[in-house]
Amino acid sequence: MPELPEVETIARQLAPLVSGQQVRRLEIVDAKLASNGLKLLSKCRIRQVMRLGKQIVFELAGRKGRPLWLAVHLRMSGRLLWVPDAHRGSAEQRYVRARIVLDRGALVLDDPRRFAVLTVSRSSDDIAPAGLDPLCGELTSRRLAGLLGGSPQPLKLWLLRQDRLSGIGNIYASEILFAACLHPRRAAGSLSADEAARLHRAVRHVLRKAIAHCGTTFSDFLDARGREGGFGRFLKVYGRGGQPCLSCGTLIEREVQGGRSTYFCPGCQR
């Protein structure tokens, strides 16, 4: 479910809410999530909250000031809710898989499909994604062109690769390619410098705008406060198969690539 903008939204919301608080205890409801490392979290203090790829990452201070990292990957259906002590037990907590109890409330992992993953590590290298962050300063148009390299992969599948750019998922891959006027089946390595520049602009523009609107709630994304994202009304192609393109009127097509839906406008994207 959550892609870069949704994860960024949650991380930004949580940072001021939980920074400085100590981990009182951990309640692992779903045994699947248990791991040795989780014990290390007890009594650690949260220093910072950030996003790495599609993960929400907590930087903590352990005993003797040793840093410790907790990464939460929500995968398809996970939510990470901040529930202050004042109001526990709300409607959006039907599938609680874990609780990280802090001084003044709890971080609640709610996840019907149980795909979410918790990772604890002593080094940030273990949780850092291999790919470049699409919004970081290093990603210039030239750098993107270099990454696209001689890849024969279709653009849509290339954008989903987390070892190239980290954070783009199924909704934004389609939206970005529409914004760049590029066909999802174009070979990644076949782009001209001009087309790579268009893709670069689209990646940054779409993701930034989605963050500004707190992400997309297509069916069930909720942010850390349990609210929906506002980017849904700006979606141009995702989920709009059979409907007219907002820019040229051609009917939006749905196609399956790598087992997942791709939406695009055959009129605008070539």
Next chain:
DNA sequence: ACCCTCCTGTCA
């Protein structure tokens, strides 16, 4: 690039 798997829920 394809298929399946991990899970559970929702919708046609």
Next chain:
DNA sequence: TGACAGGAGGGT
């Protein structure tokens, strides 16, 4: 009942 769902890892 079957298709599909925002992710990712495995194996052909």
